[in-house]
Amino acid sequence: AQSVTQLDSHVSVSEGTPVLLRCNYSSSYSPSLFWYVQHPNKGLQLLLKYTSAATLVKGINGFEAEFKKSETSFHLTKPSAHMSDAAEYFCVVSAGNQFYFGTGTSLTVIP
């Protein structure tokens, strides 16, 4: 069985400070992992994905994530938050041709 847990439902950071959004997963297979971002009234946009290649994955807008098999984690980070990063973020585990979404983390960026 596959599942994903986003450990924080809400994260607030000040503009210019680092961002850390945490995600743990469970999978019976070798998983593919994704992070998507959803701005208000917009569609889900892919930030980055891991598919069994390099464990440190770089995505768009300065985001990156590291796949840690021993910790079953795939945390999303960014060195310096921008106001435009305020959105909902979803961690996704994919295995057996199915996507399993986390419940999302709402990121607030304080000016």
Place this chain on the structure above:
Amino acid sequence: EAGVVQSPRYKIIEKKQPVAFWCNPISGHNTLYWYLQNLGQGPELLIRYENEEAVDDSQLPKDRFSAERLKGVDSTLKIQPAELGDSAVYLCASSLEGQSTDTQYFGPGTRLTVL
């Protein structure tokens, strides 16, 4: 290149009325997905198509929901009759082959309000 197109973007209906949503995937994408997203939750799969075939509809409430993808391109999701609890955002996504490593590309969604 055009992304996944959905219409309408918003729909308000009274309970017990029928409603239909339309999706046109990215050109060349064989796999199409319909998801349901409740407020404050992640999307949940309703149905997945490989070309014309519905290969996973285990989460589709078949008593009131139906879907079709007749020519293996665009798709329609229907609810009849709608209930208050169906108020949500209905998302359509597509991917190239439906493999676990494939990226799913999402449309903007249809926000349904049932009064």
